[in-house]
Amino acid sequence: MLFHTWTFLLFFAAAFPLFRLIKSAEGKRLHIMICSFIFYGWWNPLYLLLISFVITLDFCSVYMMHKTGRRKTFLTLSITGNLTMLGFFKYANFIITNINTFFESAGITYALPAADILLPVGISFYIFQSMSYTIDYYRGEVERETSIIQYAAYVSFFPQLVAGPIERASHLLPQMRNWPAAGGKDAAEGAYLFMRGVFKKIALADYFALYSDRIFANPAQYDSAELLLGALAFTWQIYFDFSGYTDMARGIAKSMGIDLMENFRLPYMAASIGEFWRRWHISLSSWFRDYVYKPLGGNRTGEFRTGTNIIITMLLSGLWHGAAWNFVLWGFIHGMLHLAGKKLSPLSIIGRIPLFIKRISVFIILIFTWIFFRAENANDAFIMIERIFTTPLSMPDFPAVMFILIILCYLSEWLREYNIIRFTRSPFFKIAASIFMLIYLLFFASYGVQEFIYFQF
């Protein structure tokens, strides 16, 4: 059930009035848990077994930590259980394929049979969210949750269940415990956020996808300019696809009185790769920072170890996105660029470069890194990059409308970064913008419902 479908709107139209009628926080939590299970089970009722397992495992782990005092044992149990499940559903085929490739290159004729496993939607998101609770409890950063219904509502909260933001127990659980009453203002703000998300997804991301999909499907067929524009189109596609989803999720939650965390803060305005990760998919990068990078020692263990920690964290982040080498490579490149940025930033020559030049340079670098993310495989990514630099420049068949939209999007990022368009925060603007977006979608947007890119992770 995708947010921008009639099915979801109908589901929400039924769930929301009932939610508004319920006065107690307890009732609201129960209602949300039931709705979330219906929402998730809509994809495949069997998925409910998986999420129920995660909920039960982590809820019981924390209960046992509390009851027995054997905190490390039950934390290990929780992490092992979660990662085994994630590994099985997400990485089994990747591991088998690589073992078979190794066998083949070693001249071994035996091949492991491929596992016929369907990746459950959103599994990486809710497992990470649930794990953050057990780890935070272990660290003493969050109180134990005594109600399994409350905990189930937290893990399965449908607005952010399948593609984040990956919430933290310390942020979401207290809100749910004393569920704030949602007023008309919340509903209006939620509706605006939702509409903005739908617009980003349908009017922008899906449009850019029409071009980028064609280019990435067969990069060897295209020349320099088309390949570059394909990568540029994808750069905006993924941003609007994912931030559109986040806006919709935040809008739905807001209409129910819940504030979800911000997941994007003008990422293409970053002046370094490190800064990019503080602006892009913030809930995931902060998760890796808090639960991987810092436990590895962070930047407190000397220069070499800091570098290694960054690379390990970024490799894992790449692998989190997908079980394929191009994602690992993408993570590795980001790690190396992050490291290079760290090394170079103290140099006085770097300090003298104007900020806007740094921002534009980082944006150009990001366009190239996205190639590894989007390409069907690592080989395609290299072909694409090679052809960008070796084929002649010719006039591409690129729609002028798309080009203008991309310019406008980039311009809007700059204006927002420098707070020049503060009027966009006024209620009048939001209402006018909502009406404009609705009319624009009705008349000009593409037909057909496209899935979100991040659903595959």
Add this chain to the structure above:
Amino acid sequence: MNKKNLYIIIAASAFLLFITAAPRTFTLIDDNEFTGNYRIPYPMGENYYLFSHYSSSLSKTEKILFLGDSVIWGHYADTGNTLTAQLNRLHGNDRFANMGIDGIHPAALYGLVKKYSAHIENRDIIAGVNLLWMSSPRHDLSGEINNEINHKKLLPQFSRDIPAYGAGLEERISSFINTNFKIISWVNHIKMSSFADSSFYRWTIDNPRKNIRHFFKGRDMSYTVPPPMRQAGVALQNVTWVEPENSIQWQYMKKTINLLRERNNRVRAYITPYNLHSLTPESRERYIAIREILIRELEAEGISCITGITPKQEYFADASHTGEEGYRILAEELLQNKKFNSLLR
């Protein structure tokens, strides 16, 4: 009341006013004209808003309305040579209007009449009954799931009446909204009549070097008559007719006729010809028997039934459509038919 709430109320009211009033008032300024004999242009076949506008205009005339599928619409004829065009020419005035829609199954025709022809009351109507739809469970929509159904949006969305219609919930809800909210039909009308493509984005991708002014010039409304699918030399067909008691087409055809009668229209059924020359003797025999059953059923309900002649093989363009000359022959014959003639008095 604070300023923000006031803005919200004003904006919501303005928007509601817009979505309610725009589709209703737009017909006053719409410059979409119908082609001769009121035939809906081919690219507008799924423009149900236009059809509604069209039926509203016709409801104010004394014309005899021909309702039906592609045989009535004239798939193998240009606008000036359809059945109604030939009737108008032979009769010497413009008494007949073509309300046919290309490729529409009677189940979809029922949806069209129910939702988009409510204006038509107290009129003389000829309802085209085409037995082609009963020539197989696939055509009849009583067979296995068929993904190539035309005018799916007009089918009943939330009943299990049509086994061949296997749309998912999302498509059914979308179709329901499309056909029940006038604003959506109106938006589709604007897109179909004023834009070069239903998707602006798709158009820019397909025409990256064209100026977008071309997009707003609308689409080409001309219709190229397809070449006839000559039957000569082809082996005779053994058709597995769907029996009337099991037929979806027949069930919905009757529902359509009854709905029109409930609106005080004077309805006559016109069984459009079938290319009997292409059938094996057994199939032909069964066709005639089924046709008799349909006539009996209609007449038992007090519906006058006109059975057209079967023109010679060379006048047929395929199994159920005649070409332009075939329509002339049918028109001549109709004008001599007593039941039909009684309408003209």
